[in-house]
Structure formats: structure tokens, C-alpha cells
Amino acid sequence: MTNKIMIVDNHFIIREGLKLIFDTNDHYEILYEASNGEQAIQILENSRPDLVLLDIKMEKVDGFGVMSYIHDNCPEIPVVVLTTVDSAEHIQKMLKLGAKGYLLKDAKTATIFTTVDSAIRGNIILQNHVSNIVFNSEVQQQIPNFKLTDRETRILTAIAQGLKIKAIALENHVSERTIKSQLTGIYTKMNVATGVQAVALAVKNNMIQID
Template identity: 30%
Template sequence: MTIRILLVDDQELVRQGLRFMLKPVSDFAVVGEADHGKSALTQIPLLKPDVVLMDIRMPIMDGVAATKQIRQQFPEIKVLVLTTFDDDEYVSRAIHYGASGYLLKDTPIAELTQTIQAVHRGYLQLGPGLAAKLNVQAKPISPPGWTELTEREQEIATLIAQGKNNREISETLFLAEKTVKNYVTKVLSQLGVRDRTQAALIVQQWINPAK
């Protein structure tokens, strides 16, 4: 399933950079750009994005006001705030009006990609310390695809995250090594990663978010 993305930022260079970074992701499609919130609102009915990447500080209509309007008029659309500053006041207001979370603009592309996928699935992504200020009990975001794994596949994914190879997993779970190999292939596919190293990193970040 392709995730349709609208980029909203008053700096053209930022929009170009985001488009360049997101273009190689096979299940993403950047369907449009806007340089302020009012422009985004006029484009949404035509472009029908699934996720809006929203800058906070913009002329004409800032990201907070735009988020409020989008969530009121198009509640099915997710808003992910991107900001240069770890600005709790602005971000808190955006979350209050329905944004699904925020990231700093210098966030690595792998984390940005994962967060967009998680937000699209309905998860809330809050930065460190913000949940407490909002009096929200933040829950760790499970990796995209995790809930579609069976209990056994989740168990194997956890063992991969612990650094165990197929032989060690087979010994731990009393399974044939060939069976484990098949499970691992399914886990990698469901999590949307190329190899077990990437899978391990994703699962480790979820299990041990403070590390």
C-alpha cells in the first residue's frame, strides 16, 4: 500500500531535501508541496494525502493552525510535525490539535521513514519529555508490521534482536534450523527490512527505547 505524503514547509530547500530522501522508499509517494498551511489546506482535497509532514513556523498560516484545520476538516489524515527546534510549546499545541507526533528536521532518514509508517498505522510518536508535559502516558511504538506477526514470529524477531543466529534460535525454541530460516524470511518481509541486522535494530529500539 502506497502512503501518499504532502510536504508543508516555507523553505523550498527543505522540501526538496525531503522529497529527495523519501523518493527511494518504494511505498511512499510525495504527492505535493506547500509553503504554508493555508496552501496545504487548499491542496488536500485534490491531492488526498495520507500523511502531512508539517513545519511549525511558517508565514500566512503556521503549522499549529494548519494542523488544527486539517484534523477538523480531514480527520482521516495524519499530521507529523517536523521542526528545527525542540520547541515544546509549539509542538504541544500541535499535538493538542491532533498531530500524530513530531520529529526534528535533522532526524536520520531511517527513523523518519519508520515514523511515517508508524503514524500512518495510527501510532502516536512523542519526543523525549513531551509526554510528561502533556500528561500523556506515551506507549512505545511497535515496529510497522509487528502486529501482523504471529506470536512465534514475534518471539523469533525478539531473539534476532538479541543477536542470536538461526542455529541458536533453533536450539532455544527446539525447532529445525530450516524452519527457523523460513520464519526469519517471513519476519524480515513483514517488518519491511532487507536483513536481520536492520530487523534487530528496529526491534531493539522498540524493546529498549532508552538505549
């Protein structure tokens, strides 16, 4: 079975280069191409490619506009972003809109095919470089919120050491309800849902130490 690919990129040379790349793989055929987002949406109104390779910076309608259209009207079509833009904000926005992959235009041919293959199967795959951008951004956003009080740090350390809430309450001369309330506050600050997640994140960011 040959998968029908649609290329959306405002650079003619990029579109031609991608055609040459996909001509080497019998599983894919470049059947549609658009030089801007407006053209892409017009094609998508009448056609259903098996996958869209989408740039971000384009005239008239940019890649986010196309991705939003696909998200709202034909979410079953997998999209792999192929761009020069490597900001965490752009990557996260595209992934939230449903993109199955995010490639930079210096990606190797093998990486392109691996990502496209995965997207066709409905899976998400990111280059290590792209994953690192997203991860580092999330860590930078989270760390300022980790302003735990001395008491909260002691409670989290006790949780890490395996103490039960009852024991922690006795140790701090407060009720179990108070400890539970303080734990909820800790989880909120750290944007986690469980004690295990809080401890793992705290250890990772050198907030507590486990002997």
C-alpha cells in the first residue's frame, strides 16, 4: 500500500528536495503540495492525504492555522511538522494541536522516514534534540514554583523516607488532616498528583536528599 503524502512549505526548493527523498521509498507518494497554508486548507477541504508534512512560517495562513484546521475538521490525518523553528513554545503548541512529530529541516533522511512511519501508525516520535528543548523548557518553568517552606521540605523528605502520614503528624505535633492538607499544597506547587511524583521531582532538582 502506498501512502499519499501532502507537503506544505513555502520554499519550492524544499518541496522538490522532499519529493526526491520520498521517491526513494516505495511506501510513499507525494500526491499533494501547497506553498502556503491557504492552499493547504483548500486541498484538505476536498482531499484526504495519509499524512501532512507541515512547515510553520508561511504567508496568508501559517502552519498553526493549518494545524488548527486539521485539528477541528480532519483530526484523523497525521501531521509531522518540518521546520527551522526550534522554540519550545512552537513545539508544545503543535503537539497540543495534535501533531505526531516535529522535525527540524536538517533532519537526516532516515529520521524523516522513521518519524513519518511512526505518525502513519498513530504514534508520536520526537528527535532527541527536540525532546531536550521541550524537557528543558518544562523544567525551567517548574523550578520557580518549587518554593517549599522548611516544613514542607521536611514533610516531603519524610515521605521520601517512607514514613506514613500518621507518623509524620506525630513527629510534627499536628493532626493527620493538617499533613494531608500540606501535602496537597506541595503537590500543587510542584504540579504533580502523587507523592511518588513529588519525591522524584524533588530529588531530580536537588530539593531533598534520600540517604
